[in-house]
Amino acid sequence: MDLLDKKHLLAPGPVPVPPRALLAMAKPVMHHRLPEFSAILEKIREDLRYLFQTKGDVLFFASSGTGAMEACVANLFSPGEKVIVVRGGKFGERWGELAETYGLEPVYIDVTWGEAVSPETVAQTLEENPDAKGVLIQAHETSTGVKHPVAEIAALTREKDVLLVVDAISALGVYPLPFDELGIDAMVAGSQKSLALPPGLSFVALSEKAWARAEAGKSPRYYFDFRREKKALAKQTTAFTPAVSLLYGLSEVLSRIREVGLETLFAHYARLSGACRAGVKALGLELFAKEPCEALTIVRVPEGVDGARLMKLMREKYRVTMAGGQAKLKGKVVRIAHLGYQGPLDVITALATLEMALNELGHSVELGAGVAAAQKYFLKEAQK
Amino acid sequence: MDLLDKKHLLAPGPVPVPPRALLAMAKPVMHHRLPEFSAILEKIREDLRYLFQTKGDVLFFASSGTGAMEACVANLFSPGEKVIVVRGGKFGERWGELAETYGLEPVYIDVTWGEAVSPETVAQTLEENPDAKGVLIQAHETSTGVKHPVAEIAALTREKDVLLVVDAISALGVYPLPFDELGIDAMVAGSQKSLALPPGLSFVALSEKAWARAEAGKSPRYYFDFRREKKALAKQTTAFTPAVSLLYGLSEVLSRIREVGLETLFAHYARLSGACRAGVKALGLELFAKEPCEALTIVRVPEGVDGARLMKLMREKYRVTMAGGQAKLKGKVVRIAHLGYQGPLDVITALATLEMALNELGHSVELGAGVAAAQKYFLKEAQK
Numbered sequence: 001m002d003l004l005d006k007k008h009l010l011a012p013g014p015v016p017v018p019p020r021a022l023l024a025m026a027k028p029v030m031h032h033r034l035p036e037f038s039a040i041l042e043k044i045r046e047d048l049r050y051l052f053q054t055k056g057d058v059l060f061f062a063s064s065g066t067g068a069m070e071a072c073v074a075n076l077f078s079p080g081e082k083v084i085v086v087r088g089g090k091f092g093e094r095w096g097e098l099a100e101t102y103g104l105e106p107v108y109i110d111v112t113w114g115e116a117v118s119p120e121t122v123a124q125t126l127e128e129n130p131d132a133k134g135v136l137i138q139a140h141e142t143s144t145g146v147k148h149p150v151a152e153i154a155a156l157t158r159e160k161d162v163l164l165v166v167d168a169i170s171a172l173g174v175y176p177l178p179f180d181e182l183g184i185d186a187m188v189a190g191s192q193k194s195l196a197l198p199p200g201l202s203f204v205a206l207s208e209k210a211w212a213r214a215e216a217g218k219s220p221r222y223y224f225d226f227r228r229e230k231k232a233l234a235k236q237t238t239a240f241t242p243a244v245s246l247l248y249g250l251s252e253v254l255s256r257i258r259e260v261g262l263e264t265l266f267a268h269y270a271r272l273s274g275a276c277r278a279g280v281k282a283l284g285l286e287l288f289a290k291e292p293c294e295a296l297t298i299v300r301v302p303e304g305v306d307g308a309r310l311m312k313l314m315r316e317k318y319r320v321t322m323a324g325g326q327a328k329l330k331g332k333v334v335r336i337a338h339l340g341y342q343g344p345l346d347v348i349t350a351l352a353t354l355e356m357a358l359n360e361l362g363h364s365v366e367l368g369a370g371v372a373a374a375q376k377y378f379l380k381e382a383q384k
Numbered sequence: 385m386d387l388l389d390k391k392h393l394l395a396p397g398p399v400p401v402p403p404r405a406l407l408a409m410a411k412p413v414m415h416h417r418l419p420e421f422s423a424i425l426e427k428i429r430e431d432l433r434y435l436f437q438t439k440g441d442v443l444f445f446a447s448s449g450t451g452a453m454e455a456c457v458a459n460l461f462s463p464g465e466k467v468i469v470v471r472g473g474k475f476g477e478r479w480g481e482l483a484e485t486y487g488l489e490p491v492y493i494d495v496t497w498g499e500a501v502s503p504e505t506v507a508q509t510l511e512e513n514p515d516a517k518g519v520l521i522q523a524h525e526t527s528t529g530v531k532h533p534v535a536e537i538a539a540l541t542r543e544k545d546v547l548l549v550v551d552a553i554s555a556l557g558v559y560p561l562p563f564d565e566l567g568i569d570a571m572v573a574g575s576q577k578s579l580a581l582p583p584g585l586s587f588v589a590l591s592e593k594a595w596a597r598a599e600a601g602k603s604p605r606y607y608f609d610f611r612r613e614k615k616a617l618a619k620q621t622t623a624f625t626p627a628v629s630l631l632y633g634l635s636e637v638l639s640r641i642r643e644v645g646l647e648t649l650f651a652h653y654a655r656l657s658g659a660c661r662a663g664v665k666a667l668g669l670e671l672f673a674k675e676p677c678e679a680l681t682i683v684r685v686p687e688g689v690d691g692a693r694l695m696k697l698m699r700e701k702y703r704v705t706m707a708g709g710q711a712k713l714k715g716k717v718v719r720i721a722h723l724g725y726q727g728p729l730d731v732i733t734a735l736a737t738l739e740m741a742l743n744e745l746g747h748s749v750e751l752g753a754g755v756a757a758a759q760k761y762f763l764k765e766a767q768k
Contacts, residue, residue: 002404003580003640004652006727020386026410196387256387268388317766319727343390343703348736348755349729356759360766367763368756371732375740375751382701382744 010350011323012142012170012296013192014199015340017249021197024252025245032244038236040251045233047254051262052187052205053178059204059229060250062243065169065190068202070098071224072165072186076134076210078218079103083134084125086117086148089141090326091167099136102219107132113144113329116291119152126156133213134163134185139171140293143326145335147175147293151182158183163210169193170339172203173257174269174295185210193295194265196340197249269294272338272347275377279351282373283358283365288333296323296337299354305363307331313357320353344378394734395707396526396554396680397576398583399724401633405581408636409629416628422620424635429617431638435646436571436589437562443588443613444634446627449553449574452586454482455608456549456570460518460594462602463487467518468509470501470532473525474710475551483520486603491516497528497713500675503536510540517597518547518569523555527710529673529682529719531559535566542567547594553577554723556587557641558653558679569594577679578649580724581633653678656722656731659761663735666757667742667749672717680707680721683738689747691715697741704737728762 009016030037048058061067073095077083083104085096088111099106107129111117117137126132135157140147150166157164163185168177172187173194179187184207191201206214206226214226222228223240232239257265273294280287280299288298301307308331311324323335336350351370358365393400414421432442445451457479461467467488469480472495483490491513495501501521510516519541524531534550541548547569552561556571557578563571568591575585590598590610598610607624616623641649657678664671664683672682685691692715695708707719720734735754742749 002402003637003725004644004648004727006402006725006730008729018386018390253387260388264388318729320729341387341390343388345392345702345704345733345736346390348732352729352732352736352755352759356763359763366756367759368752368754370752371736371755372750372752375736379740379743379751 006319008320008346008349010337010342010346011321012335012337012339013190015192015196015337016342017198018196018253018341020256021249021252025249027245027248029244032242033237037244040247041233041238042236044247044251044254047251047258048203050258051173051254052203053262054180054205056206056208057230057233059206059226059233061202061224061229062200062241062246063202064199065167065188065202066094067224068188068190068204069094069167071204071221071226072188073098073102073104074219074221074224075214075217075226076163076165076186077102077104077213080105081133082107082129082131083136084109084122084129084132086111086122086135086137088115088117088146088148089113089138089143091138091141091143093327095136095167114146114288114290116146116148119149119156122153123156126160126162132162134165136165137167139166139168139177140295142170142296143329145289145292145296145298147291150177150184154182154184157185163213170295171293173262173265174339175266175293176262179205183207191246191250193339194269195250195253197246197253200243200246201250269338271378271381272342272344273297274381275344275374276336276338276347276350278377279347279370279374283351283355283370285365295339296335299334299336301332301334302358302363305358305361307333310334310357310361313360314353318353318357320349322350347374390703392704392730392733394721394726394730395705396719396721396723397574399576399580399721400726401582402580402637402725404640405633405636409633411629411632413628416626417621421628424631425617425622426620428631428635428638431635431642432587434642435557435638436587437646438564438589440590440592441614441617443590443610443617445586445608445613446584446625446630447586448583449551449572449586450478451608452572452574452588453478453551455588455605455610456572457482457486457488458603458605458608459598459601459610460547460549460570461486461488461597464489465517466491466513466515467520468493468506468513468516470495470506470519470521472499472501472530472532473497473522473527475522475525475527477711479520479551498530498672498674500530500532503533503540506537507540510544510546516546518549520549521551523550523552523561524677524679526554526680527713529676529680531675531677534561534568538566538568541569547597554679555677557646557649558723559650559677560646563589567591575630575634577723578653579634579637581630581637584627584630585634653722655762655765656726656728657681658765659728659758660720660722660731660734662761663731663754663758667735667739667754669749679723680719683718683720685716685718686742686747689742689745691717694718694741694745697744698737702737702741704733706734731758
């Protein structure tokens with residue numbers, strides 16, 4: 001029963017959607033070739049430039065984030081070309097699968113899950129592969145919570161004939177990734193993360209270097225053809241039918257982000273993740289990521305606790321949906337996301353639930369201790 | 385900004401509304417004289433009998449709860465008639481104001497705020513006033529959190545020519561008040577409490593004894609005329625334009641309540657209020673009510689803390705809206721409601737917020753200690 005069954009969504013996508021966006025998306029659907037809709041697209045176009053911190057156009061597709069990752073591979077590289085793929089988790093593996101699907105020649109940098117790639121390793125791999133046309137990486141690995149050193153890697157690729165392609169699906173709007181300033185060539189994002197919208201929209205920002213490659217690319221592409229979308233956007237429309245209602249929501253959220261400013265958004269995520277990490281440590285639990293990102297906090301399931309049972313208990317009894325581990329981390333970690341329409345009290349909710357559930361499964365932690373550490377963090381932050 | 389500004393509503397009305405009810409109320413408005421609407425009314429009529437635990441009709445009005453209180457005074461008594469009014473808080477005072485407005489002669493039983501009336505006092509007052517036509521009381525005083533002994537008082541009035549009129553606005557559906565079994569004569573409720581709907585609907589259940597009085601009553605009444613509504617309801621309609629969308633929501637919520645059963649609803653509120661009281665005590669804070677009800681937990685603001693500042697801090701900084709004290713309790717208590725679309729983690733939210741805010745205002749409480757006591761309560765409950 002809904003009334004006695006309040007749910008809490010703390011997964012790294014989908015995320016809770018703020019009421020204003022829900023209301024915007026509940027507006028009557030309009031036809032996408034009307035001038036009124038073009039005006040919405042034009043506003044979104046401007047706002048996306050602000051969000052991605054770029055002067056160029058940001059393309060968007062009706063697709064999940066993976067669609068935009070595929071678009072990058074299909075548009076920016078040609079069969080037989082060599083690309084360096086950083087694999088430190090499930091989403092690094094996805095870059096590899098896409099590269100192989102399109103007949104590229106991936107050179108893998110395999111990183112231990114839970115660790116970041118070192119810029120030195122990337123530099124060395126670039127040196128060893130002077131014919132590599134791209135580096136495919138995550139801003140952070142959502143499967144491990146680890147942040148990769150994108151700025152340092154961009155400094156390596158910027159002056160070379162190599163495209164740096166960054167999956168920032170759950171990173172955009174969470175911490176600074178100034179596209180033009182860093183000299184990233186392609187950056188992918190999705191609607192169901194810090195944009196706090198339902199899934200269904202993906203985004204790609206592109207550098208001039210990337211555009212030149214997209215024009216010359218030889219892989220087949222139709223729906224995800226960057227050239228087609230760029231031309232359409234210049235005419236204030238889209239190549240194919242856009243996700244009208246999601247774009248209403250996007251327009252609303254982007255307006256709010258411009259109102260408060262990116263810095264405020266970044267500070268918000270730093271605060272939530274900082275408090276959550278403090279809480280996890282106070283419980284004597286281990287953080288999985290060595291270089292943790294601000295989008296989510298990943299906790300190692302303690303020895304002797306069945307990770308699947310833990311997730312099920314939190315989901316079915318406490319109605320709190322966090323995410324479990326993926327692939328080789330299945331059953332080994334709990335992923336608490338801070339993304340979307342959340343505030344400090346959601347961190348409290350996550351920690352209190354984890355405390356109760358661990359105790360129920362026989363792993364004794366001091367009730368309230370994680371919560372108290374997060375509270376202390378929030379109070380200290382408030383005094384700054 | 386909505387996105388960075390998640391709000392929590394923990395006041396004793398309005399309350400958070402569950403998504404299913406919000407969606408039901410978002411359905412297109414239909415005309416209220418159509419057969420389809422009559423079918424909805426007939427279903428609501430049956431479901432309200434279940435909720436009030438009565439065989440008779442439960443009337444409903446497009447009004448706040450006060451409208452239905454006024455309706456009781458206007459329909460059930462005539463000018464010059466004597467009524468006994470239990471005044472132990474702001475809502476007891478409201479019965480008195482209504483009685484005076486309609487030219488009744490109220491005999492007041494003034495009870496110290498925070499205490500319940502004793503059945504002996506009511507018995508004695510009835511004896512001293514054999515001409516009294518009614519006893520007007522609250523099931524609990526929402527201003528003080530105190531539960532009055534309605535069952536015991538009903539035993540006094542049941543066999544007499546005296547109507548027991550109970551304001552159960554925030555009590556219906558929270559704990560047992562079986563209307564027919566106890567022999568209550570009129571019981572008032574509102575939509576914005578345990579029914580988890582927006583404000584705008586009020587309800588009155590009536591005994592046969594009450595109906596006889598309503599037929600004979602001499603006070604002016606038109607919109608709130610019980611006789612008119614009863615006739616309309618028998619024809620599966622309403623005397624005046626009903627609040628169509630709120631009734632869609634009501635139908636949805638009543639369906640859910642029938643699905644899970646009243647006992648489950650009562651157990652839910654007992655659990656939330658029990659955990660909240662445990663948390664408050666663990667913080668060394670004082671509960672205001674001696675006989676607390678399950679709808680809300682009222683905490684005395686500690687010495688040296690400015691109650692208005694405390695409420696403002698929780699509302700503006702933590703975005704948690706609890707209720708402050710009313711009338712003579714202004715600034716002296718915090719009222720944490722458990723009503724509506726809430727679960728255990730809202731109790732955690734309330735306690736964590738109170739802990740942080742009290743510390744910020746210089747009243748040191750152990751961070752996490754109230755939360756831990758509530759967690760222990762929930763875990764113990766779970767083992768039952």
